[in-house]
Amino acid sequence: MGDIRHEAGAGLPPLEVPDVMPPHAHGWWGRYVFSQDAKYIAIQYACTALAIGLVALVLSWLMRLQLGFPGIFDFITPEAYYQFITMHGMIMVIYLLTAIFLGGFGNYLIPLMVGARDMVFPFVNMLSYWIYLLAVLVLVASFFVPGGPTGAGWTLYPPQAILSGTPGGQQAGIVLMLVSLILFIIGFTMGGLNYVVTVLQARTRGMTMMRLPLTVWGIFTATVMALLAFPALFVASVMMLFDRVLGTSFFMPMLVEMGEKLSYGGGSPIAFQHLFWFFGHPEVYIVALPAFGIVSDLIAVHARKNIFGYRMMVWAIVIIGALSFVVWAHHMYVSGMHPWFGYFFATTTLIIAVPTAIKVYNWVLTLWRGDIHLTLPMLFALAFIVTFVNGGLTGLFLGNVVVDVPLSDTMFVVAHFHMVMGVAPIMVIFGAIYHWYPKITGRMLNEAMGQIHFWVTFLGAYAIFFPMHYVGLVGVPRRYYELGEPAFISTPVGGLNAFISVAALIVGAAQILFLFNLGWSLRHGRESGPNPWRATTLEWQTPQTPPRHGNWGESLPLVYRWAYDYSVPGAAADFIAQNDPVTIRPAGEQP
């Protein structure tokens, strides 16, 4: 136990490369628009992601209107309904969650937390954002083309994704979707290389890998995974684009559509599914690992206690990242792939529960004998644990191949993945925004609005997705425009669906209050000072708040200790900053 504390005051390694201030931009455009400062790029990423996220929110309202009150809203046709669910899913997973965690928090926090002046390739970093923006604009454009956006489901399974029975399949919708994904991946790769190289090469003196805050470990590992996983989606998108536009047959077997023989032949729809999920499952953890890392830091700071089992937490992140590449086909148990795959993928999938459970234990054990400040970031962290544990446990149903058979393609799956990779990471995003907003703007977010936002969002989201599991258990399939009243349903689910829809409308409205708070507090928020939460990590130790270009003024910070020296016995305050050279004697040794 003592070995980590003994690090304090240990000798620092010499400077390996000279400290160079990145060139300052001249003029308004260079500083605020085509900025190469990671902090501005982060804000650009986050604002774009939240803006397109608002579109996804409205789409979720519309689809819930149809599910809760079928037949009432004439403008929601089957075509429109499938377009809503497709675009909602795609926007949330890729354009909001991935972009805000890596492009937003990654850009803002990595350089500050590792003690760097900026990302190592600032120009490429800027390009990353602009290509992301272009990808978003192409996506938005698909709402305005004839036929509208694709309605193929966010998984875009061929052959239906590019055939006429699916909205946008034989029109521009699917083409724009694929082009947008390709652009997104190009943009992400530029940013992702930056994050990885910055963490590996630009850490300040004394910042060893095992002194990194878990936020950086989470984002770093997720980025490495994304760099390995997105290429699978990239080739799948390119091949499907060829199938659609050039008439190739990568994923298209010979088929007869509406009585008409098409000219395709020899391709495999299942090959697409393997490529998609080879990306798609790591993608779950690309979203989850940054959330894991950030929530660890939120809990430690606001419980005034070191994160429990730091080394185990780091290894759990790395092991989860590695294992997540060998579980993809658990999305395909009933896809028609060889049934023997089921043994392998069920086993790997359930094994991944072990390191994940360790992380949960360590979060709640960090609370044990803590000094828990019930701030908004802490409340959201607690909400994360509840929803993540709930959603993670239902993953054990779906991962266990034979249990998945009756549940797959039902609303149970929808409830599960919303709880585990929708609600839970979004709780972390909110907690993180309440936590770091003071550093980004110099002002606190309004507490009263924040409390309303928290309670409505947490309880509302739970009220939406917990009962939804039971809709699926009854047997209601997902992606159903209209179920009717089939005989297998003994207790009608209509009332439950209406309840869920009303909850969804209310939770959505609370997010508008949150967005208002973001703007309102910019001018009217209480001034925060440099370190309102009395946190140890480097981003709170900058000479100015908000940090200026170059982050650290004259000289880089030097790091003497890990990120979790909270409530150290014998220390004057209940935290010791990472760049504080004070030496605390090991436990038991008298002064």
Next chain:
Amino acid sequence: MIIALVLALIVVASVTFHLLSPWWWTPIASNWDYIDSTLIITFWITGVVFAAVVLFMAYCVFRFHHREGRKADFNPENRRLEIVLTVATGVGVAAMLLPGLFVWKQFVTVPDHATEVEVVGQQWLWNFRLPGKDGRLATSDPQWMGPDNPLGINPHDPTGADDLIIEGGELYLPVNRPVKMLLRSVDVLHDFYVPEFRAKMDMVPGMITYFWFEPTRTGEFEILCAELCGTGHAFMRGYVQVVEQEEYDAWLQEQLSFAEYAGAASQPERPTRLAEGE
């Protein structure tokens, strides 16, 4: 402090909802009650873990929330505790996985005496094919599809002439006889899903997938498509009638064989969507 109470209430409400709500799976009509049992085991294990973790959290928040003068412990690691928790988790996971894999073995092992039934999906209706007296289904391929051959049966395959063709969504099955469902699609992905049978499987153009089950009670069961297949997805319904053997045999007598079907196709009034094809 309210949050501690709310966390505890979430556990109470979730457990109460689970035990008392009327929404539960539909009564089973196949041999796969092992799947239901595995699901129940999983519910118990995960339910206990959920309640334990969230109640522990609630207690921590209640007991250790900030008060004037309170100071947190400094406690970086506890190797013994971490190992105990890891092993306990491993045991819990194994307790769910092992029965699951055991049942999966049964699920993928088709009994030798199972009769074969072919389901052919197309946007957005169900067709079926049963072997004739020879007990064998002929090979098939979309390239053979035409007005007098709606399922694409290979006309050069001698076993095909007696295959029975059932167009338009109602399949009869004899009760208590294992059946291997051979699944095929001529256009996009579909999924043959009857909630009462528990089993389901995607239908993929270009390949033949399968699953097996044994209907255990008579009745009418609705077929739903469980894999998004376009705008008509939710309306792609059919029925399985599980009947006693005699009734099944009588129904079989009424069905047209491929040979009869090809003859009947020359009469123009026969309704088929495929007739518009070529």
